[in-house]
Amino acid sequence: MHHPNSKSVRKSAFNQQTPMLLLKQLRPKQWTKNLLIFAAPLFSFETVNAATLIHTIAGFFLLCFISGCVYIINDYCDREADRNHPVKQHRPMASGQLNPNLALIFGAILLIGSLAASALLNPLFTVLLGCYFLMNVAYSFRLKHVVIIDIMIIAAGFVLRAIAGGLVIHVPFTPWFLLCTMLLSLFLAIGKRRHELVLLQEDKGSHRKVLDHYSLELLDQFSGIVTTATIISYSLFTFTSGRTIHLMWTIPLVIYGMFRYLYLIHIEKKGGAPDRVLFEDRHILVTVLIYVICVIGILAYFE
Template sequence: MNTVPQTKSSVASANVFVLLLKQLRPKQWTKNLLIFAAPLFSITQISKMELSKSVIAFFLFSFISGCVYILNDYVDREADRLHPEKKHRPMASGALNPQFAIIFGVLLLSFSLVVGYMLNPLFALVLLVYFVLNVSYSLRLKHIVILDVMIIAAGFVLRAIAGGLSIDVPFTPWFLLCILWLSLFLAISKRRHEVQLMQAKETKGTTRKVLHSYSVDLLNQLNTIVTTATIICYAMFTSVSGHTHLMWTVPFVVYGIFRYLYLVHIENKGGTPEKVLLTDRHVLVTVVLYAVSTMTILSYFD
């Protein structure tokens, strides 16, 4: 007699778990793989324990970004219900109780900061800065031209810094500059795709106001600047990092950037960098070859 209610209860709990996981947007977690940049370049200096700390840091950063999505969707749930795609999000669709989601978000944020503090107090501070910065971006800063793409890039730099702090390894300014320029490249390419899509569909009344402040020509010029800076900074990084053999990985960086530019300008992609990474075979293979060659060089040649 009591088995039916228990079954229904367990099914309901499973559904809530799935909805909460969906709310955290795990597909976006690929951005947090940048946490492993510092361990990659310190592969010969870190232990298995430190590598496990990097894995923990990856999930903590993913949880923090998920908390931002929860707050963002909570604030925008009414507007999302009118959007053709966003209306299917857990809160906008009514499948997930907004108040319950907020409570879960507060608990997850607290848990992540506490565990992050146990890992490294400075790492916890970076988590907090990232959360505040992204909440500010969602509520106000995303509407300010130029500053919006710089905030996105700053988020990636914070990921790279967090990766180093989680295992207590130093990072050079050149390394952080590489991350900054590459992040700006991805952010600008994303804006270019959005502006081009807006112009093609003539949906000026239904898009974000900041897009009206951009033009494809302006974004092309900005991308020219940041792609040049990225390649120069990476070449400088390999020459001053103490691992000169890393110069052999420069062609992978150049090809990856050129391939992405091809996708942006010829195939009109670039709106979702994480999707490009997982779906474009050339970009994915380049990233894998770069990672393997870097680990090989650091392990056997330096």
Template sequence: MSLKSTSTIYLIWKQLRPQQWSKNVLLFSALLFAQEYGNINALLLSVFSFFAYSLTASSIYIFNDYKDIESDRNHPVKRYRPMASGLLKPKLALGIGAVLLLGSLSTSFIVNPIFFLILIVYFVTNIMYSLYLKHVVIIDMMIIAFGFVLRAIGGAVIIEVPFTPWFLLCAMLLSLFLAIGKRRHELVLSMEENKSHRKVLENYSLPFLDQLISIVSSATIVSYAVFTFTSRNSPYLMWTIPFVIYGIFRYLYLIHIKKLGGAPEKILLEDKHILATVILYTMSVIVILTYFS
């Protein structure tokens, strides 16, 4: 394999943004709370849903990067993306995106038609977001949260288990919390550089976003507490509430003190405290549902 072809493969892989796939771990939450993690068939279906969502998301990233090539070139970070930097040909990227999308949608239709419809809604919603909705104040953040709710629903549908309204509310509020934090980081960055890289930021202010973060973070903790208290599997899930509180407080610390929050998926993988909290939380849920349900 030549050096050029190796470089092209690397650029394509980078264009797919695999680091963003960590968002799709939410698809395994239904497997976890339904205590189906010992079911090989359910596990394989969850893994399939993870890659179906990930490849669909990558096709959306390709479309979004193609549409925003010019604006990304003026961004301090996004200008290094494969297409914006001029290293990856747009036509090649779009072709790969089309193949990934058709592959994920066609296999999803064969495996589970309802999951296929959810994936279609996810794709269409994100395309609308890329074309217009990301410029609409407040709606831009709610669309991001809606995407996470679709992930939670998709994870339950693919293994055919029920989901509770409180669980979906927790997923929506937590994702909305992350979305607001992301907007706040972008606003701080634009204020420091005296240049806005996202048009919708003109409609936001730090006090407004801080107030939204306060409301949503509080609502997330309360909603999760109610979810654990009313859980059909085990009321002892309330023992995991401290992990959720610490995780939210830690993220608030990173947003306000460390000036982070622009890439939640990066924080999940790089901040040792957040990563350890997620691991301990998952292990605690498994132990509680296995021995105290």
């Protein structure tokens, strides 16, 4: 007698939860990676106004939606395997809370809508989002298993985010800006792989096939090369980018931030999720905030 009522209550609860489950499926916790889109407005501080800020914020969310569509495809294809994973089994599709077909339809609508909206900001931004989407889908299905290419694709994703920031506010890039972004992204990607390799050696359930082709020694050598190149490139950027030479005062902050991240990877055994480290490690968070304040202050008063 009570069964129909209880079923309708469960169905009603499911319907009410669906929007939240769809939002969770887009993995908003990982949206912090897309904050890199604000790098271009930061270094073009003197041209920033209300309109450019609104465009950048809009571009940020469109980038988040496009990356969310990749997560939907990823989780749809991996939902059976994810059910046997201690952490991933709680994802909306793997847990059975979210209808996989509904998630796919939602993703298709979101993808088309986001690409259409991006054309209003800059048609080149639409092209970039399309490339970003295709690159990440290719990474999810194939390229994440190809040694070295996998970390370069992760780095390329960060570079595209930085370029997106310039496209939405129509400002040109300097080669140094793109080079520094690429090297810093490689630095983070190598740290992520090293963290996963340590977990694999400790038998903590890491299951990336590509890790079989890496060693700690190789990744440490990669990291040393990229760390050195990043610091040199950033230093040259502050002197030769055509901006005020006083940007050189931010070099110690970049060095400290990178050294702190290396400390977290090697000593604290962290670094698997760079976006989480930014908010979980107080030292890096404070360093980033001081860096942003310094760049704004220097560009505002010395140019």
